[in-house]
Amino acid sequence: MAKNLVIVESPAKAKTIEKFLGKDYQVMSSFGHIRDLEKNKLGVDLEHGYKPNYVIPPDKKKVVSQLKKAAASADKVLLASDEDREGEAISWHLAEALNLDMSKTERIVFHEITQGAINRAIKNPRTINYNLVYAQQARRVLDRLVGYELSPLLWKKVKPSLSAGRVQSVAVRLIVEREEDVKKFTPAAHFKVTADFDANGKVLSTELSRRLKESKESRQFLEHCSGASFEVSQVEKKPGKKSPAAPFTTSTLQQEASRKLGFSVSKTMMVAQKLYESGQITYMRTDSVTLSKSAREMAREEILKEFGEKYHKSRTYATKSKGAQEAHEAIRPTYINKRDASGDRDMKRLYELIRKRTIASQMSDAQLEKTNVHVDISGHQEQFIGRGEVIVFDGFLKVYMESRDEDEPGENQQGLLPPIKKGEKLNAKEIHAIERFSKHPPRYTEAALVKKMEELGIGRPSTYAPTISTIQKREYVVKEDRDGIKQKYLHLALKDNKIREKEKHEKTGYEKNKLFPTDIGILVNKFLMSYFENIVDYNFTAQVESRIDKIAAGQEEWNKMIHDFYGAFHATIQKTEETTERFRGERLLGKDPGTGKNVYAKVGRYGPMIQMGDTESEEKPRFAGLRKGQSLQEITLEEALESFRFPKELGEYEDKIMVSAIGRFGPYVRHDSKFFSIPKDEDPLEITKERAIELIEEKRKRDREKTINIFTGEGEQKEIKVLKGRYGPYIVYEKKNYRIPKEQDPQALSYEDCLKIVETSGKTTRKTPKKKTGSSRAKSTSRKKKKTTGKSTTSGKKS
DNA sequence: CAGTGAGCGAGCTTCCGCTTGACTT
Numbered sequence: 001m002a003k004n005l006v007i008v009e010s011p012a013k014a015k016t017i018e019k020f021l022g023k024d025y026q027v028m029s030s031f032g033h034i035r036d037l038e039k040n041k042l043g044v045d046l047e048h049g050y051k052p053n054y055v056i057p058p059d060k061k062k063v064v065s066q067l068k069k070a071a072a073s074a075d076k077v078l079l080a081s082d083e084d085r086e087g088e089a090i091s092w093h094l095a096e097a098l099n100l101d102m103s104k105t106e107r108i109v110f111h112e113i114t115q116g117a118i119n120r121a122i123k124n125p126r127t128i129n130y131n132l133v134y135a136q137q138a139r140r141v142l143d144r145l146v147g148y149e150l151s152p153l154l155w156k157k158v159k160p161s162l163s164a165g166r167v168q169s170v171a172v173r174l175i176v177e178r179e180e181d182v183k184k185f186t187p188a189a190h191f192k193v194t195a196d197f198d199a200n201g202k203v204l205s206t207e208l209s210r211r212l213k214e215s216k217e218s219r220q221f222l223e224h225c226s227g228a229s230f231e232v233s234q235v236e237k238k239p240g241k242k243s244p245a246a247p248f249t250t251s252t253l254q255q256e257a258s259r260k261l262g263f264s265v266s267k268t269m270m271v272a273q274k275l276y277e278s279g280q281i282t283y284m285r286t287d288s289v290t291l292s293k294s295a296r297e298m299a300r301e302e303i304l305k306e307f308g309e310k311y312h313k314s315r316t317y318a319t320k321s322k323g324a325q326e327a328h329e330a331i332r333p334t335y336i337n338k339r340d341a342s343g344d345r346d347m348k349r350l351y352e353l354i355r356k357r358t359i360a361s362q363m364s365d366a367q368l369e370k371t372n373v374h375v376d377i378s379g380h381q382e383q384f385i386g387r388g389e390v391i392v393f394d395g396f397l398k399v400y401m402e403s404r405d406e407d408e409p410g411e412n413q414q415g416l417l418p419p420i421k422k423g424e425k426l427n428a429k430e431i432h433a434i435e436r437f438s439k440h441p442p443r444y445t446e447a448a449l450v451k452k453m454e455e456l457g458i459g460r461p462s463t464y465a466p467t468i469s470t471i472q473k474r475e476y477v478v479k480e481d482r483d484g485i486k487q488k489y490l491h492l493a494l495k496d497n498k499i500r501e502k503e504k505h506e507k508t509g510y511e512k513n514k515l516f517p518t519d520i521g522i523l524v525n526k527f528l529m530s531y532f533e534n535i536v537d538y539n540f541t542a543q544v545e546s547r548i549d550k551i552a553a554g555q556e557e558w559n560k561m562i563h564d565f566y567g568a569f570h571a572t573i574q575k576t577e578e579t580t581e582r583f584r585g586e587r588l589l590g591k592d593p594g595t596g597k598n599v600y601a602k603v604g605r606y607g608p609m610i611q612m613g614d615t616e617s618e619e620k621p622r623f624a625g626l627r628k629g630q631s632l633q634e635i636t637l638e639e640a641l642e643s644f645r646f647p648k649e650l651g652e653y654e655d656k657i658m659v660s661a662i663g664r665f666g667p668y669v670r671h672d673s674k675f676f677s678i679p680k681d682e683d684p685l686e687i688t689k690e691r692a693i694e695l696i697e698e699k700r701k702r703d704r705e706k707t708i709n710i711f712t713g714e715g716e717q718k719e720i721k722v723l724k725g726r727y728g729p730y731i732v733y734e735k736k737n738y739r740i741p742k743e744q745d746p747q748a749l750s751y752e753d754c755l756k757i758v759e760t761s762g763k764t765t766r767k768t769p770k771k772k773t774g775s776s777r778a779k780s781t782s783r784k785k786k787k788t789t790g791k792s793t794t795s796g797k798k799s
Numbered sequence: 800c801a802g803t804g805a806g807c808g809a810g811c812t813t814c815c816g817c818t819t820g821a822c823t824t
Contacts, residue, residue, distance in 0.1 A: 009817065009818065010817095010818065010819085011818085011819075012819095029818080029819090030817090030818080031817085031818045031819060031820095032816080032817035032818025032819080033816070033817045033818075034817095034818095036816095036817095037814090039813095040813095059819095059820095081817090082817085085816095086816060086817055087817080089816095089817090090817065090818095136816090139815080139816085140814090140815075140816080142814095142815095143814050143815045143816085144813095144814055144815080145814085146814065146815095147813055147814020147815075148813060148814060149813095149814095150813085150814085151812075151813035151814070152812085152813070154813085155811095155812065155813080160811080160812060161811080161812045161813080162812085162813080163812085163813045163814070164813080164814080165813080165814045165815070166814080166815075167814085167815065168814085168815090273819085277819090285817090285818090459815085459816090460815080460816060460817090461816095462815095462816055462817060462818080463815065463816060463817095466815090466816090467815085602804095604803085604804040604805095605803075605804055606803055606804060607804095609803095609804060611804075611805095615804095615805045615806090616805090620805080621804085621805075623803075623804045623805095624804095625803085625804090646802090647802065659802085661801090661802060662801095662802090663800090663801040663802060663803085664800070664801050664802090664803075665800065665801055666801090668801065668802095670801085670802080675800085675801055677801090706824095723824080724824095725823095725824035728824090730824065732824095737823090737824060739822095739823090739824095
């Protein structure tokens with residue numbers, strides 16, 4: 001019997017709603033978009049109204065053919081992709097790619113996966129909203145034009161394989177500019193004065209109402225205090241309250257998982273994906289803070305059961321972020337009464353976070369009482385102030401408290417203050433004046449960058465994590481720990497009427513897992529800021545979005561919007577290409593005292609480097625890559641000259657010469673045409689003959705340990721190695737790796753056994769792609785040898 | 800996967816947003 005076919009975007013969703021729909025419905029998944037602009041070309045016809053050329057990517061062929069088959073035998077096809085721009089486009093692409101009969105096709109949408117919502121959706125089908133499809137198309141084409149015209153310009157002017165785009169380039173700009181702010185920053189010193197008073201046997205800790213500027217002023221103040229008397233002049237109490245944070249979106253989940261669990265952005269998404277696939281949480285890529293009615297009801301029951309009526313407050317939240325499309329619910333447990341997740345430790349921890357946040361969002365405010373105690377100082381107009389905060393009613397705090405980023409203000413206060421009355425005289429036990437320094441703005445963590453991007457409306461829940469990995473992969477930014485610097489500070493203390501003064505040291509400015517721009521990132525940003533300021537403008541996306549909204553509302557043609565943008569943009573591309581030189585960030589460091597040649601720091605084809613001598617001169621210049629920790633901006637002539645002490649001869653070992661140098665992958669020792677890496681915490685200039693021999697022997701030992709067997713090839717035979725690696729034993733043959741089937745004992749394999757394994761698994765890897773067999777970037781497991789995709793008659797669009 | 804870097808010129812790289820596995824050394 002023919003069924004109705006429902007197509008959704010995600011297989012996990014398909015599985016869930018299949019249960020609600022009964023046997024007349026078959027539910028399948030499209031796995032996201034099924035068509036896209038062709039990958040290796042612009043894919044946009046500039047001469048004919050920017051007509052997009054859509055193709056089915058190789059990894060989607062299988063899904064599309066399966067869907068096609070199912071659609072052909074179905075009574076009716078229901079397109080149930082998400083109700084946003086991208087979702088609408090997916091439905092349209094499905095209709096096109098599957099060749100659907102539109103008289104038997106319906107478009108349905110639902111925001112939550114419940115029986116009621118799905119029934120309602122089925123009863124209220126609509127047709128495809130072409131305005132939304134055009135809006136998505138405009139977004140897609142614009143991003144393609146920006147990315148595919150800017151990137152090649154970078155290859156020419158800066159360095160091959162770089163990339164630029166509407167989203168990633170702004171992310172890089174944020175990090176570059178924050179680093180500039182950090183570098184520009186000069187810490188200002190001040191003295192923080194605190195006093196501990198004896199309040200009827202208990203300690204009252206207070207801080208002076210004003211921070212003092214200098215050590216002299218602090219000294220004078222302490223001297224004054226040593227003879228002064230102290231009296232409580234005021235005790236004020238005011239009520240306060242705290243409210244819970246909204247349920248999680250992708251962005252806030254990434255931030256909290258980073259702060260509370262130390263997860264990277266991509267780790268959070270991987271763990272959340274596992275929870276989603278096992279049916280334990282709702283969809284994890286969302287910009288919505290909305291909880292469905294049934295979810296709020298579940299939360300209410302949990303709260304009543306566990307804490308009682310007093311702790312419950314039904315709340316709805318409104319999204320604040322720009323450009324939110326709210327096709328899904330907030331991230332929450334599927335069943336809020338399920339206390340613990342099943343799965344590994346990370347899954348359990350993330351689930352607990354999500355569950356607590358969800359429940360807290362439906363709980364009452366916490367009621368606080370804030371107390372400020374003012375202490376007068378005789379003969380001085382400043383006061384000491386003690387701040388206390390007591391929780392009168394804990395409310396949602398019983399369950400969950402959102403953490404703060406380091407740049408967000410927080411009051412330093414204590415809990416309960418000792419009982420104290422106005423007019424009471426106090427004795428100061430100790431008074432301290434400690435020198436403090438203002439802090440530079442914090443560098444971004446991954447999660448803090450996501451937060452900023454969301455504020456600017458740049459990127460989407462599905463792209464935050466990939467964007468962050470792209471800018472790291474391009475080596476525009478690096479995630480690093482950096483050691484702080486030792487800072488000295490002055491500590492003045494008044495105790496028992498004696499003032500003591502001490503110079504102390506502290507480590508400050510330690511950075512963990514922060515994003516730093518690289519030389520390349522800084523240079524590319526400078527290039528874009530010079531010639532394409534509008535693209536890296538923080539408001540560019542917002543402006544684009546408002547035009548796209550007009551398209552979605554049917555008030556503007558999508559290709560008119562593209563045309564308005566493209567004219568000026570393309571002209572700038574051409575002009576920049578023709579009129580500018582290579583953009584190398586070149587700095588003349590000085591002259592080499594030995595030869596009198598100029599020494600430059602600049603970016604070359606392989607990255608930042610030092611050049612000695614001029615390219616125009618007869619003699620070829622010498623080159624050297626930058627070493628770890630060096631930067632184009634800061635390297636000095638002296639440091640640069642050191643790099644030319646490579647390659648450096650270290651002496652002989654086993655009758656072969658040893659040489660240290662710095663290569664593509666960092667410093668190394670070469671011996672007998674083999675390479676031995678120098679650990680990155682060692683200075684390659686300091687490597688001695690003895691240390692080099694150690695490195696060689698250590699590497700040999702490691703190799704021996706991972707070797708199971710070696711067959712040295714003779715005559716026709718090639719060498720075969722059986723090794724054990726991270727993923728179990730494997731075979732190396734002609735520089736390629738092959739996995740050994742589980743049932744075979746790697747120890748016992750003969751040469752012929754190995755060859756057999758190589759041959760049988762040979763189908764997965766192709767060596768040299770002949771012409772253009774499409775981008776076989778991953779291992780395409782298709783057994784069919786496809787002919788080249790026909791000669792595409794490249795339309796000579798640019799004459 | 801390792802000693803590059805100028806220049807010659809072939810052929811390659813690249814975007815953002817939807818969504819999961821297949822596979823890694």
